[in-house]
Amino acid sequence: MTTTTPREVRRAHAGPTAGLADGYAQANLIAVPRDWAYDVLLFAQRNPKPCPILDxxxxxxxxxVLADNADLMRDLPRYRVWEHGELRGEFTDAAPFWRDDLVAFLIGCSFTFESRLRAAGVPLRHVEQGRNVPMYVTTIPCRPAGRLHGPMVVSMRYVPAALVGTAWEVTARMPAVHGAPVHVGDPAELGIPDLDRPDFGDRTEPHDGDVPVFWACGVTPQAAVVASKPPFAITHAPGHMFVTDVPDTAYAL
Amino acid sequence: MTTTTPREVRRAHAGPTAGLADGYAQANLIAVPRDWAYDVLLFAQRNPKPCPILDxxxxxxxxxVLADNADLMRDLPRYRVWEHGELRGEFTDAAPFWRDDLVAFLIGCSFTFESRLRAAGVPLRHVEQGRNVPMYVTTIPCRPAGRLHGPMVVSMRYVPAALVGTAWEVTARMPAVHGAPVHVGDPAELGIPDLDRPDFGDRTEPHDGDVPVFWACGVTPQAAVVASKPPFAITHAPGHMFVTDVPDTAYAL
Structure with a gap:
């Protein structure tokens, strides 16, 4: 457990943010031109499991409103810049790319419930192993909205079988940060061919008796960008989140 | 308690819908030109207590998606048509006014939790008295969104003091239909001068020992229409809701 503050992470941190600023909510970012903002907001409304909007x-x-004096174009550790659905590159500062017509969406991140999982006795393999959480593009389609469509992305955590119920209970109470798992056990059910080859983040090592548990993931809008090709978008790099000043308790029912 | 089906209410009913189609969710309507849809959707996202979006x-x-073969321009008992924030009139059929560029928003209605209140032993004075629920424009501002701003509207139910806790508990579990009360007890706290003169709906009679309990209300977008003057809008008439095919249990946590 770390004692880093949200502000310190926003100002100084460069890597993935899992396990940092313990007890504070983290958020995914997608910024699009105003002309595409309705499509993104409607996509989020129609797909609340992967895309719960925080601001x-x-x-x-x-x-x-989620953080005092924060600047979304500088305060994330790593950004992705997209043009017509193609990744132009990853950058530690989005200011050179920011535009006056951008609208930014902050979407709940499952890192937010990790301190509560740990408090409930659920180990976090990716944090123990010093890795980013593994994420996978599934074959589950999101409900389309306007010009936006695409598959759901999930994050995966290996959980000891006896603690899957606990993990379910803890996260079900936090729908604003993805809530209960979307699936437990069989990656093939989600169209994931190989857990050792995540689409984003790092492979993690299970312990004996661990079961893979999948949560809807706020990288889903990036899969929609790839599929739907809006002319321009800026997102966070997977696992490199915006750390808010909002306590995780604010998102627990 | 009535045994009317949602479809029967949609096809044949002309008055307020409180107490009808017991056990099914009801919804508020606001339809605006596509050019204003982003403002409405963002207003709803920023004001989830009065404006929980169902579809x-x-x-x-x-x-x-909330009802099979329903037609939102005909299946509500009464509509209001608005031009530049002015009420043009109330109509039982909105088809003559509907436009190809309209986007319709269905917003959770507190009538949805009434059968659960009754099942928990909480009397419903307006239903007992055969009246529409009373609604009031408050002095609580909503969080603005784009061109939309305006005050929160609330519905009020007189509840026996000993049952206020029960009413709170039952409704807190249903955030998609306004959730827990926004206030209990003192109408002046909300800027309401006289409970006997509701802005919409009917005055109801308290019993001895009743306390006024206020819930955020889906008429709030109509107050925003008045304040913000979009060029055109169609809404339901207060209390004359769209009755869905969705069981109320779908919106209970």
């Missing part, structure tokens, strides 16, 4: 900025603003 | 139609469609 939407006003056009041209990079501030958010 | 958003695709532009030009008057169907909804």
């Amino acid at each position: 939407v900025t006003d056009e041209g603003s990079s501030g958010t | 958003v139609t695709d532009e030009g469609s008057s169907g909804t």
Whole structure:
């Protein structure tokens, strides 16, 4: 467990954010031109498991109600810049790419419930192993919205079989950060061919008796960007989240 | 308690819908031109207590996933048509006014939790008295979104003091239909001068020992229409809801 503050992570941290700023909510980012903002917001409304909205900025603003004096174009550890559905590159500063017509969406992240999982006795293999959480593009289609469509992305945590019920209970109470798992046990049910080859993040090592548990993931809008090719988008790099000033308890029912 | 089906209410009913189609969710309606849809959706996202979204139609469609073969331009008992924030009139059929560029939003209605209140032993004075629920425009501002701003509207139910806790518990478990009360006891706290003069719906009679309990209300977008003057909107008339085919249990945590 770390004692890093959210502000310290926003200002100074460069890597994945799992396990940092313990007890504070973390968020996924997607910023699109105002002309595409309705499609993104409707996509989120229609797909609340992967895309629970925590805040939407006003056009041209990079501030958010989720953190004092934060700047969304600088305060994430790593960004991705997209043009017509193609990844142009990853950058530690999005300011050179930011545009006045961008609207930014902050979407709940499952890292938010990890301190509660740990408090309930559920081990976090990726944190223990110093890795980013593994994420996978599934074959489960999201409900389309306007010009946006694409598959659901999930994060996976290996959980000891006896603690799967606990993990379910803890996370079900936090729907704003993806809530209960979408699947337990069989990656093939989600169209995932090989758990050792995640689409994003790092492979993690199971312990004997661990079961893979899958949660809807806020990287889903990036899969929609790839599938739907909006002219421009800026997102976080998977696992490199915006750390908010909001206590995780604010998102627990 | 009535045994009317949702379809019967949609096809044949003309008055307020409280107490009808027991056990099924009811919804508020606001339809606006596509150009204003983002403002409405963002307003709802930023004000989830009064504006929990249950469905958003695709532009030009008057169907909804909430009911089979329903037609939103005909299946509500009473509509209001708005131009530049002015009420043009109330109509039992919105088809003559519907436009191809409209997007319709269905917003959770507190009538949905009434059968559960009754099952928990909480009397419903407006239903007992054969009246529409009373609704009031408060002085609580909603969080603005784009061009939309306005005050929160609330519905009020007189509840025996000993049952206020029960009413709170039952409704807190149903955030998609406004959830827990926003206030109990003092109408002045909400800027309501006189409970006997509701802004919408009917005055109800308290019994000795009743306390006024206020819930956020899906008429709030109509107050935003008045304040913000979009060029065109169609809404339900307060209390005259769209009755869905969705069981109320679908919205209970």
